[in-house]
Amino acid sequence: MSLSSRVVHKRRETITALPLYFQGRMQKKRSKDKDFKPYYVELRGDSLFLYTDDTQESYTEKMDLSQLKTMQLESSYKKKEETVFILSLPKEEVQLKMENADTGEEWRGYILTMAKKELPNKLELMPGQRVKLEDALKQEKKRVSHHSRPALPPRPSFLQSESMTDSPKSTKPGMPECFYDVTRKEAEQMLEENPQNGGIILRPSTLPNNYALTLRQRTASGYVKKNYRVTSTNSGFVIELDTPVSVSSLNEVIEYFMEKTDYRVHPYTASQAYDTRIEVMPTPPHPSKAIPKAQVAPMLRSQSNGELDPHSEESPSGEYIYPDDHRPPKPRLDLVQEDDEFKEAIRKRRENLYSSCDDGNIGIKSQHAEKRLSGTAGWSSSSSKA
Structure with a gap:
């Protein structure tokens, strides 16, 4: 027992979830097909739903008109002859054949209006047909604005890699x-x-x-x-x-x-992982500011008398390192030379004493001073001989 057309149309509306704007019979032919095939076609939203007949609940094929590029008439209008339109889609071309020119013009008006969301410039329709088409356009614009969402910005290239998710x-x-x-x-x-x-x-x-x-x-x-x-x-x-x-x-x-689900449920997209720490790497030293290590010989204290031994190659722990003194050593004075210099100093001292004395007392004092100086010089000479 076949279902009534009212029940069938109600189920179609439930399946497609789109409002019905126009319907009728036509024939369709793809570029790879040899002959036209008859269909019962419904225009719901911006899509054509094709059924094998008017009693079929689920559609056989769906054509998305939002991707329509052009719709051209294959031949000139003839009142009592079939009209054929060529629809250019991104992947193929489809031919639609209507039973007469009037039906073809009405279908052309609805298809172009829903695809472009505006009325075509030239339409040969009756006033009543035009009013219905304008009402359908208003309803479609309202539906699209209710479900449309702002376009997302382009995804950065460094986030497009699937390796970022586990x-x-x-x-x-x-x-x-x-x-x-x-x-x-x-x-x-x-x-x-x-x-x-x-x-x-x-x-x-x-x-x-x-x-x-x-x-x-x-x-x-x-x-x-x-x-x-x-x-x-x-x-x-x-x-x-x-x-x-x-x-x-x-x-x-x-x-x-x-x-x-009224867009309340969205496709599952794994969230991207984020880092929670910032690692600070040590700054490498600048070549011009690098300080070379000093290369000096260590100096040790002698174990016997506690003095530094400049010729030792071992350095005790905890001691400072002193650089070598490359200056030439001072020549040591000979003991005889030191004695001559001392005698010369005594002689100059004696002359100064004699020249500064005016009376006898002072002369006596000078003699005593001379004896003291002579005694000192003799002690120094004996010390040097020893």
Whole structure:
């Protein structure tokens, strides 16, 4: 028993989580296809959802119009003939065929409006059709502004290395940032221990070439953890729910879960480690300020009389080191020479005494002084001979 169209449309709205702006039948052909294939198409948000017929609940294919480059008419308008448009997307070109020119113009207006978020300059529409298109544009702008977030600044190159984290990050190109090569138990543990890092982890499934998604979400009764299977197909991926959801990439899988949780749950991204200490390295000495070590010979005290021995090569501990005196030693005076000098000094002294004396008393004193000096000189001479 087939379900009513009202129930089917309600389930489609639940699966896509996007408002419906326009719908109808058309045919589609990719560049690799030989013939056109018929579809029932719904324009929800800025995406086209293609169904095999009007009774299918889950869409077969999704086309993102935000990446649309151009939409061109293949041939000139003819009222009673089919109209074909060529849509240029980043990876391919798609042809859409409408049953007549009026339907084709209406589809062109909605597709370009939702892709560019503005009305095209030239539209051949009835006043009522134009009013509906303007209302849809207002609703879409409001939806985008509600869910949009400011773009993040570009990530510095020194933070893009995966070696900065200890998590088992995937090295496969094109994978979402929240993909980790972990098991179900490990993923649940990561979400439980680090709730600040996010609540969505994409991981490999136990089935080959398939994936699984672990979700940690807050509910009225507390936090719960759930696991979902994501099956890989030829045309993309299917999220295995009560009503399966088909998407074209794993990034759209993550986006779908974020939309369904009203962006309250974010992909898990491991936090970066920070250092907590600053190490101060010693400053190397400047070459011009380096002080050379003194290279001097040690001087020791003689063990017999306690005098320094300048010729000793051993230095006692605790003693100061004195540099060598390289000045030439003074020549020692001969004893005879010292005696002659002393006698000359006595003679000069005697002359001074005689010249300063005027009376006899002084002369007597001078004689006594001379005797004393003579006695001193004799003692000195005897000492030198000894």
